[in-house]
Amino acid sequence: MEAVASDDPMIDAELLGERLGPDATVTVAETDTVDAVREAAADADALVADVSTPVTAEVLDACPDLRIVARAGVGVDTIDVGAAAERDVVVTNVPEYCTEEVATHTVALLLACLRSLGRYDRDVKTGGWDWRAGGEIHRLSGLTLGFVSYGPIARRVRELVAGFGVDAVAYDPYVDAEEMAADEVEKVDFDQLLDRTDLLSVNAPLTEETRDAVDAAAFERLVDHAVVVNTGRGGVVDEAALADALEAGEVAAAGLDVFAEEPPEGSPLFDRDDAILTPHAAWYSEEARADLHETVAANVRAALADETPPDRIDPELDWV
Known part of the structure; x- marks a missing residue:
C-alpha cells in the first residue's frame, strides 16, 4: 500500500x-x-x-x-x-x-465577543483601564442563540450553553423540528433565524446552497448588538460584507476560525478590535x-x- x-x-x-x-x-x-x-x-x-x-x-x-x-x-x-x-x-x-473541540472553541468565541475581551485586552495592554472600552455589552441570560446548521457540533454547543439561560433557534432544512425540540431548540426558517438571533453560530458545511449564505442582507436583518461566530466553513460567511457590517454598526462583534481563503491575506477584519480571529485551530x-x-x-x-x-x-x- x-x-x-x-x-x-x-x-x-x-x-x-x-x-x-x-x-x-x-x-x-x-x-x-x-x-x-x-x-x-x-x-x-x-x-x-x-x-x-x-x-x-x-x-x-x-x-x-x-x-x-x-x-x-x-x-x-x-x-x-x-x-x-x-x-x-x-x-x-x-x-x-473534533466535535468537542470545535464546540468548545465556538462557545469561547461567542463569550469572548459578547464580553468584548479583545477590546478590553488591547485597552489594558496599551495603558488603558476603562470598563467602557468594551463598548455596549448585554447580559448573556435571556439572549437567543441561533444556529446556521444543526449538526453534531451545534448540538454540543447547545449542551455547553444550557446553563447560561439562553434560548436557541436553528435553521437546518435537513433536521426535523422534533429532533431539535428534544434539545430545546426551535426550528425556524432562515429569515426568522436572523430576525430573532442575538448570537449567531455558523456551523454549516460549504455547499452550493450555503456559499455566502450569511451575506450583507443577513447582517442587515440581525440586531445591532448581534455577535457572529463562524467555526463551520469560511465560504459560508461573506467576510467583506461582515467587515462592512461591523463598520456600520449593524453587527457588534465577530469571531472567525475559518476563512474563504486560508490563510487570509489583507482581510479588512485584521485591523478591527471587534473581530477575534483564530487560525482554523478550533479542531485542535x-x-x-x-x-x-x-x-x-x-x-x-x-x-x-x-x-x-x-x-x-x-x-x-x-x-x-
Missing part, C-alpha cells in the same frame, strides 16, 4: 504509518497545488488530503492507481467528490474527531489529533480492502 500524505503539520506520517500497518508506505509531500498533487500521488493507492489539498478531475486523471482520497478533517470543499465517484475513487472525511487538541489519524487509517484500510469505509462521503449530496 502506497499512501501520500499532505505535509500539513497536523498530519504525522509516522503515526499514520503505524495505524495503517506494516505493509504501508507513507510519503509526505506538498499538496497545495494541482501540479504538486499530480506529481506526489501519481503512483499512490491513497491520498491523505488536508484543508488546502486540491483534488480536481485533472488530478484524479493523473493518478490512475488512486482508490481513496481520505480527507484528514471534516470539510471536503477542495475535493471534486463527483469526479472522484465517476472514476471509482472513494472520498472520506473524519466527521466527529492532542486527543483529537490522535483520533484523526486512527479514523483516517481505518477509512484507508477499508477502501483498499474493497469495503465501504465508515466515513464515505455520499457523492449524491451537493458538495462544492
Whole structure:
C-alpha cells in the first residue's frame, strides 16, 4: 500500500504509518497545488488530503492507481467528490474527531465577543483601564442563540450553553423540528433565524446552497448588538460584507476560525478590535489529533480492502 500524505503539520506520517500497518508506505509531500498533487500521488493507492489539498478531475486523471482520497478533517470543499465517484475513487472525511473541540472553541468565541475581551485586552495592554472600552455589552441570560446548521457540533454547543439561560433557534432544512425540540431548540426558517438571533453560530458545511449564505442582507436583518461566530466553513460567511457590517454598526462583534481563503491575506477584519480571529485551530487538541489519524487509517484500510469505509462521503449530496 502506497499512501501520500499532505505535509500539513497536523498530519504525522509516522503515526499514520503505524495505524495503517506494516505493509504501508507513507510519503509526505506538498499538496497545495494541482501540479504538486499530480506529481506526489501519481503512483499512490491513497491520498491523505488536508484543508488546502486540491483534488480536481485533472488530478484524479493523473493518478490512475488512486482508490481513496481520505480527507484528514471534516470539510471536503477542495475535493471534486463527483469526479472522484465517476472514476471509482472513494472520498472520506473524519466527521466527529473534533466535535468537542470545535464546540468548545465556538462557545469561547461567542463569550469572548459578547464580553468584548479583545477590546478590553488591547485597552489594558496599551495603558488603558476603562470598563467602557468594551463598548455596549448585554447580559448573556435571556439572549437567543441561533444556529446556521444543526449538526453534531451545534448540538454540543447547545449542551455547553444550557446553563447560561439562553434560548436557541436553528435553521437546518435537513433536521426535523422534533429532533431539535428534544434539545430545546426551535426550528425556524432562515429569515426568522436572523430576525430573532442575538448570537449567531455558523456551523454549516460549504455547499452550493450555503456559499455566502450569511451575506450583507443577513447582517442587515440581525440586531445591532448581534455577535457572529463562524467555526463551520469560511465560504459560508461573506467576510467583506461582515467587515462592512461591523463598520456600520449593524453587527457588534465577530469571531472567525475559518476563512474563504486560508490563510487570509489583507482581510479588512485584521485591523478591527471587534473581530477575534483564530487560525482554523478550533479542531485542535492532542486527543483529537490522535483520533484523526486512527479514523483516517481505518477509512484507508477499508477502501483498499474493497469495503465501504465508515466515513464515505455520499457523492449524491451537493458538495462544492
